[in-house]
Amino acid sequence: MRSIAELGDMDIFFYHGQNDLELEIEHDIISGLIQPKRSLFYNRADGAGIGEYEGHPNTIIMEVGLKYDMINWIARRNQIVGDGNSGTKDRRVVASQNSIKTIRTGDRIDIQLLYIPIYKIDQPVVTSIPIGGSK
DSSP, rough: OOOOOHHHHHHHHHHTTTHHHHHHHHHHHHHHHHHHHHHHHHHHTOOOOGGGGTTTBOOOHHHHHHHHHHHHHHHHHHHOOOOOOTOOOOOOOEEEEGGGEEETTEEEEEEEEEEEGEEEEETOOEEEEEEEOOE
16 A cells, blocks of 8 residues: 555656556556546546545445445446556456445544455555545
8 A cells, every 4th residue: 555645646647557557556546536526528437536525424325425436436447447458467456345444533534445456366455545524
């Protein structure tokens, strides 16, 4: 698990395809999860928009919607990224709503996503994203 600061490095974007594949996959996932929904002019379906849950009450409805949006975005991402057939490594990941854990501490919510890269099926990865909620 890398830090948000490390994953936010613009070199990952500018040198796409030249970095470590694990780093690029984790960067793609974090970027897509925090990308606001319907905000990219060239692809309105991209982005899970988990930032939209900031300030929402910590209820079961928020948790279900958050998990749904995250997994829905990962499923759309898997339709777009390479599957290894063109000579590149497989960039798809496996995740489910059960692989997302929300840890509530007061008004803070830490989201932990466990995903498995298809190209390295025996090594699951956990990434964490903090957001703020309300009691």
